[in-house]
Amino acid sequence: MINSTFIVSEKDQASMNMLNILMNKYDWKLIEKTRTYKKLGENELKIIILNEEMIYCENIEKIEESDRYIFLSRHVSEKKMPALTAHFLGNPSNDSPYGGKAMNLAYTCPNLLKNYMINLYEQKNKVENYEITLEATHHGPTNISKPCLFVEIGSQSKQWQDSIAGEIVINSIIKSIENEKETNMIGYGFGGPHYSKKFTKLIIENKYSISGYISRHYIKYFNQELLSQILNISDQKIRYAFIDKKGLGKDKQRIINLIKNELEIIYL
Numbered sequence: 001m002i003n004s005t006f007i008v009s010e011k012d013q014a015s016m017n018m019l020n021i022l023m024n025k026y027d028w029k030l031i032e033k034t035r036t037y038k039k040l041g042e043n044e045l046k047i048i049i050l051n052e053e054m055i056y057c058e059n060i061e062k063i064e065e066s067d068r069y070i071f072l073s074r075h076v077s078e079k080k081m082p083a084l085t086a087h088f089l090g091n092p093s094n095d096s097p098y099g100g101k102a103m104n105l106a107y108t109c110p111n112l113l114k115n116y117m118i119n120l121y122e123q124k125n126k127v128e129n130y131e132i133t134l135e136a137t138h139h140g141p142t143n144i145s146k147p148c149l150f151v152e153i154g155s156q157s158k159q160w161q162d163s164i165a166g167e168i169v170i171n172s173i174i175k176s177i178e179n180e181k182e183t184n185m186i187g188y189g190f191g192g193p194h195y196s197k198k199f200t201k202l203i204i205e206n207k208y209s210i211s212g213y214i215s216r217h218y219i220k221y222f223n224q225e226l227l228s229q230i231l232n233i234s235d236q237k238i239r240y241a242f243i244d245k246k247g248l249g250k251d252k253q254r255i256i257n258l259i260k261n262e263l264e265i266i267y268l
Helices: 013-025 110-121 163-178 197-205 224-230 249-259
Strands: 004-009 028-030 036-039 045-050 068-075 083-087 131-134 148-154 186-190 209-214 240-243 264-267
Touching (some): 004 013, 013 045, 013 148, 013 163, 110 148, 110 209, 131 197, 197 209, 197 240, 224 249, 240 249
Parallel strands (some): 004 045, 004 068, 068 148, 083 131
Antiparallel strands (some): 028 036, 036 045, 083 148
């Protein structure tokens, strides 16, 4: 089994909500009086408790080595919509206001994301007022050498402290870790809004999985260097480019010319 480590922060209400559920759900052993816990039993799971914001934690591997890191986080949006979101890490632009390095993408685990979103969606009747959606790649940390995934509850204090939403998120991610179904139909997304219904539907309802996507807001920065990163950051081979055909604007042909010799294009 792949070793997975949960990252939580004391500065994050949703994170503490999910930590409380994890602690009550399983038996954990404190590791050498650090702020790291190891799950007792057959499955290798750990928890790292931080006292800093997770998006700025670039040294997580110095705290605890793992095969992959799953950040349990709050989600914030301008519209303040109740939402359960998930996304990979990186800054596909010349700026990095929320941690990590500019023009730098972090490592991904597409199958885990796909399994999580499917398991989450199967419980949507328990959280009918929440939108279940992927998010575009948009923040750090970016220098971790193993795959990282953010799973989030949003978008206000009421939702961050919602124990039902927290329970569903934890149950879904644990089920995804323990019963991870694999597909080799992996692609990367280009265009469309930050919250993409097209890419969300694609991985929930079809055989494909996604290693992240760059929204229309950052697509003007996409270049050969970012393409090279995309082809090398996934723990599985990237085979496809998922194109939101109405979501690339004036950059559409430029993007297609960059990727057409590297990836099979699928239009959505």
